[in-house]
Amino acid sequence: MNNIEVVNLTKKFGDFVAINGINLEVKKGEIHAICGENGAGKSTLMNMLFGLIEPSSGQIFINGEEVHFQSPKEAIHQGIGMVHQHFKLVPSLTVYENILLGEEIVKGFKIQQRKEYEEVQKTIDHYNFDLNGKDKIQDISVGAQQRVEIIKMLHRNVDILILDEPSAVLTPQETDELLDNLIALRNSGKTIIIITHKLDEVKKCADRITVIRHGKFIGTVNNKDVNQQEIAKMMVGRDVKLDLQKEDSERGNVVLLAKNINAYSDSGSQVLYDVSMNVHEGEIVGIAGVEGNGQSFLMNALSGMLKLESGEIIYQDNSINDKSPQALRDMKIGLVPEDRYLHGLNSTMSIRDNLIAGYHWRKQFCDFGVLQQKEIAHHAKDLIERFDIRNCDNTSLEVGSLSGGNAQKIVIAREMSMNPNLLILSQPTRGVDIGSIEFIHQQIIEFRRKKKAVIVISSELSEVMTLSDRIYVMYKGRVIGERLTKQTSKEEIGVLMAGITDGEAKFGE
Amino acid sequence: MNKKQKKWLLPIISSLIPVMLAFIVGSFLIMLSGYKPLEAYSALFSGALSGKIAIMNTLFATTPLILTGLATAIAFKANIYNMGVEGQLYLGAFTAAFLGFTLQGTPPVIHVFICLIGGALSGMLFALIPAILKAFFNVNEMVVTLMLNYAAILFTTYLASFPFKAPGASNATTIDILPSAELPRFFQGSQLNGGFIVAIGVFIMVWFLINKMKLGYEMNSIGRNIEFSEYVGMNIAKKIIVIMSISGIVAGLAGAGEILGTHRRFVSEFSPDYGWTGLTIALLGKHNPVGVLAGALLFGILKNGGSSMELMVGVPRSLIDVIQGLIILFLAVDFLIHHFSLVTKLKERFNRKKVA
Ligand SMILES: Nc1ncnc2c1ncn2[C@@H]1O[C@H](COP(=O)(O)OP(=O)(O)OP(=O)(O)O)[C@@H](O)[C@H]1O
Ligand SMILES: [Mg+2]
Numbered sequence: 091m092n093n094i095e096v097v098n099l100t101k102k103f104g105d106f107v108a109i110n111g112i113n114l115e116v117k118k119g120e121i122h123a124i125c126g127e128n129g130a131g132k133s134t135l136m137n138m139l140f141g142l143i144e145p146s147s148g149q150i151f152i153n154g155e156e157v158h159f160q161s162p163k164e165a166i167h168q169g170i171g172m173v174h175q176h177f178k179l180v181p182s183l184t185v186y187e188n189i190l191l192g193e194e195i196v197k198g199f200k201i202q203q204r205k206e207y208e209e210v211q212k213t214i215d216h217y218n219f220d221l222n223g224k225d226k227i228q229d230i231s232v233g234a235q236q237r238v239e240i241i242k243m244l245h246r247n248v249d250i251l252i253l254d255e256p257s258a259v260l261t262p263q264e265t266d267e268l269l270d271n272l273i274a275l276r277n278s279g280k281t282i283i284i285i286t287h288k289l290d291e292v293k294k295c296a297d298r299i300t301v302i303r304h305g306k307f308i309g310t311v312n313n314k315d316v317n318q319q320e321i322a323k324m325m326v327g328r329d330v331k332l333d334l335q336k337e338d339s340e341r342g343n344v345v346l347l348a349k350n351i352n353a354y355s356d357s358g359s360q361v362l363y364d365v366s367m368n369v370h371e372g373e374i375v376g377i378a379g380v381e382g383n384g385q386s387f388l389m390n391a392l393s394g395m396l397k398l399e400s401g402e403i404i405y406q407d408n409s410i411n412d413k414s415p416q417a418l419r420d421m422k423i424g425l426v427p428e429d430r431y432l433h434g435l436n437s438t439m440s441i442r443d444n445l446i447a448g449y450h451w452r453k454q455f456c457d458f459g460v461l462q463q464k465e466i467a468h469h470a471k472d473l474i475e476r477f478d479i480r481n482c483d484n485t486s487l488e489v490g491s492l493s494g495g496n497a498q499k500i501v502i503a504r505e506m507s508m509n510p511n512l513l514i515l516s517q518p519t520r521g522v523d524i525g526s527i528e529f530i531h532q533q534i535i536e537f538r539r540k541k542k543a544v545i546v547i548s549s550e551l552s553e554v555m556t557l558s559d560r561i562y563v564m565y566k567g568r569v570i571g572e573r574l575t576k577q578t579s580k581e582e583i584g585v586l587m588a589g590i591t592d593g594e595a596k597f598g599e
Numbered sequence: 600m601n602k603k604q605k606k607w608l609l610p611i612i613s614s615l616i617p618v619m620l621a622f623i624v625g626s627f628l629i630m631l632s633g634y635k636p637l638e639a640y641s642a643l644f645s646g647a648l649s650g651k652i653a654i655m656n657t658l659f660a661t662t663p664l665i666l667t668g669l670a671t672a673i674a675f676k677a678n679i680y681n682m683g684v685e686g687q688l689y690l691g692a693f694t695a696a697f698l699g700f701t702l703q704g705t706p707p708v709i710h711v712f713i714c715l716i717g718g719a720l721s722g723m724l725f726a727l728i729p730a731i732l733k734a735f736f737n738v739n740e741m742v743v744t745l746m747l748n749y750a751a752i753l754f755t756t757y758l759a760s761f762p763f764k765a766p767g768a769s770n771a772t773t774i775d776i777l778p779s780a781e782l783p784r785f786f787q788g789s790q791l792n793g794g795f796i797v798a799i800g801v802f803i804m805v806w807f808l809i810n811k812m813k814l815g816y817e818m819n820s821i822g823r824n825i826e827f828s829e830y831v832g833m834n835i836a837k838k839i840i841v842i843m844s845i846s847g848i849v850a851g852l853a854g855a856g857e858i859l860g861t862h863r864r865f866v867s868e869f870s871p872d873y874g875w876t877g878l879t880i881a882l883l884g885k886h887n888p889v890g891v892l893a894g895a896l897l898f899g900i901l902k903n904g905g906s907s908m909e910l911m912v913g914v915p916r917s918l919i920d921v922i923q924g925l926i927i928l929f930l931a932v933d934f935l936i937h938h939f940s941l942v943t944k945l946k947e948r949f950n951r952k953k954v955a
Pocket of ligand 2: 132133134254494
């Protein structure tokens with residue numbers, strides 16, 4: 091029997107058709123993966139099921155009954171829960187308080203704390219989740235916070251659970267735990283819909299897969315009947331190279347050299363310990379590591395946002411220790427930051443204004459303090475075409491209305507178009523679809539071909555392995571290993587990422 | 600409706616709503632006092648707009664408000680709260696008056712320019728205090744600018760009461776400025792003067808600055824996302840200083856214009872809260888120069904039409920203050936909604952979701 095049936099559902103934003111007559115059937119007790127490129131309409135579709143967005147036309151049936159949700163509350167009442175990528179938890183409250191937020195158990199004027207805790211812990215234990223109801227949100231890991239969001243829904247007795255890109259914020263280990271939890275939930279009879287860009291996750295957990303493209307239904311297939319290559323092809327509409335080919339690099343001079351850098355965070359704890367690294371012309375250097383082991387701080391130190399306590403960063407024979415971000419850009423260092431919407435883009439500014447940010451004072455765009463609007467518009471059109479950025483014909487629209495992958499392409503296009511000598515990218519393809527990942531990776535390799543230097547910081551091990559010529563592994567604020575990609579394996583790097591070393595051998599210099 | 604139209608329309612509608620609400624509530628108050636709202640309002644608008652003289656007087660009332668509105672809006676645009684426009688206006692006014700009565704023998708046009716520039720510079724220097732404190736010591740500019748208003752008002756009152764008091768004057772005023780420093784009136788029967796031209800000139804420059812110049816782009820960017828702006832290399836401290844300086848210049852010009860065109864000497868506490876009205880206008884105009892112009896015009900109409908409403912219908916002029924107060928109230932409500940709840944939260948969720 092179908093738990094959810096969607097018939098001819100359509101959603102328009104103004105003239106733009108985000109969802110175009112989609113039909114979807116989700117069976118009871120299955121894990122159903124939704125795949126599609128950035129901007130295909132996955133989130134929009136799910137938000138309609140959860141009552142966050144109202145459909146323009148079409149029908150939604152839950153257990154055979156037609157529904158018209160006005161709000162998530164109504165959806166939850168009908169047994170549909172959704173976990174968004176951005177958690178809505180109160181950090182200073184405990185797990186159980188968060189789970190019962192808005193549904194406190196009250197007797198008279200008093201909240202029954204003991205009872206609350208016991209009830210929540212019962213749910214946690216019932217589903218066998220690794221959580222303690224009395225922990226504060228601010229003290230637990232991102233993975234645990236996500237479990238809180240899931241329990242929050244389960245505690246409200248939903249039997250359909252929707253997860254929008256749940257693994258985007260998780261470490262590989264946490265992702266595995268999550269998938270195990272989801273499989274266990276399915277086995278206990280829940281229906282699960284999961285949106286993800288990572289096809290290996292799809293292969294691991296899904297029973298059936300629905301692919302949408304440009305807002306249209308492409309097909310639903312059984313997981314066991316397809317391989318990753320075929321799913322990717324359905325998503326993109328053409329063959330996608332999942333493993334990238336690149337010729338050997340011809341290394342030139344050292345472009346950037348970090349010598350024994352130490353740094354402290356704002357809160358006063360040391361975050362970088364004696365980090366040394368270098369990158370040469372025509373080389374891609376990867377920084378691998380489980381997220382939170384100092385990579386973000388390294389990025390900040392390299393991009394002039396974090397003051398060094400000691401040590402030195404030398405770029406093309408000049409020290410850049412105290413250089414401002416603007417000075418670094420002048421020296422032809424391109425930066426693609428980790429947090430796209432905080433540092434990479436100005437969400438409420440237009441697409442075209444975002445495409446010149448940081449370079450807006452250059453002669454090309456700015457003459458005697460006056461912006462050259464024509465040139466700026468032309469530049470935007472040009473980049474959108476060259477970088478295949480979708481759904482932005484009108485470049486005066488806000489960047490925030492683009493889907494995640496297209497927004498990331500804006501940042502990458504901007505930084506690459508300024509033709510830097512060194513490009514530093516942090517999490518360059520987070521939340522980006524498979525076709526765009528391929529594209530971005532090709533751009534990075536093309537860059538290397540031009541004898542430029544690239545540093546890629548990524549918690550995605552496979553990304554580091556495919557792109558880099560040489561890899562540094564970070565653990566607890568230190569570089570604990572350096573390997574040539576050709577002479578190492580995923581397994582070896584994985585072991586290093588866990589902090590296990592025995593006898594260091596150095597390469598490079 | 601296509602998206603481009605919407606972009607224009609939404610802020611206009613959301614600015615019109617508080618004004619409409621204020622007029623509606625105002626009409627109830629008029630009814631309660633036993634008058635007919637329609638009659639009162641039509642007297643208000645015809646008093647302000649029918650006839651050449653009426654229109655000129657309305658523009659006269661609008662003149663300082665354009666400048667104080669722009670001064671506030673420039674800073675607001677970059678998310679800097681210059682609440683010190685009133686104080687900067689006073690310093691600009693006094694400096695203009697001082698230069699106006701001391702520089703004997705300066706040729707007429709040049710004298711006016713010197714006084715305007717002097718007024719602008721003193722407004723700027725005064726605005727630099729909170730700017731430097733904010734840029735280099737991270738001191739909240741809102742508090743500093745607010746406090747400095749009192750300092751400026753008291754200081755200029757002192758100057759006009761003791762060292763520069765006009766001999767024989769009964770209140771705290773200076774002697775008259777020299778005729779060569781006066782901004783000329785255009786016609787007899789209206790006080791409209793060259794200050795209006797100054798205000799329109801400043802409006803055009805500010806419009807150009809915000810919409811066409813690099814600095815305007817940076818103000819916009821800083822106002823929307825300061826972390827981003829810093830990351831892409833804007834020197835925030837420097838920009839704060841520049842933006843506050845420009846804001847202070849415009850505020851100083853507002854004061855100078857009033858002295859050279861209207862009072863022709865410095866009168867202590869001459870401003871009927873031009874700075875604060877400018878703040879309301881900047882909010883009403885959504886920090887947009889054209890919006891500020893429209894807002895200033897509305898307040899000019901209210902001010903000028905108020906007396907004919909009193910004269911012809913009998914509704915007390917203080918109703919105008921009530922309407923202005925109501926506009927502020929409804930604006931504040933609108934502000935709260937926008938900044939602390941629904942709209943931003945929804946938007947945030949929408950954007951964050953896409954970090955995907
Ligand atoms: N509120 C909105 N207003 C205008 N356009 C929107 C709005 N929400 C989404 N869109 C557009 O609808 C399309 C589908 O967006 P959606 O967020 O559903 O994509 P997605 O498949 O979830 O992509 P991603 O994988 O990048 O998260 C995009 O082109 C997006 O720009
Ligand atoms: Mg999405």
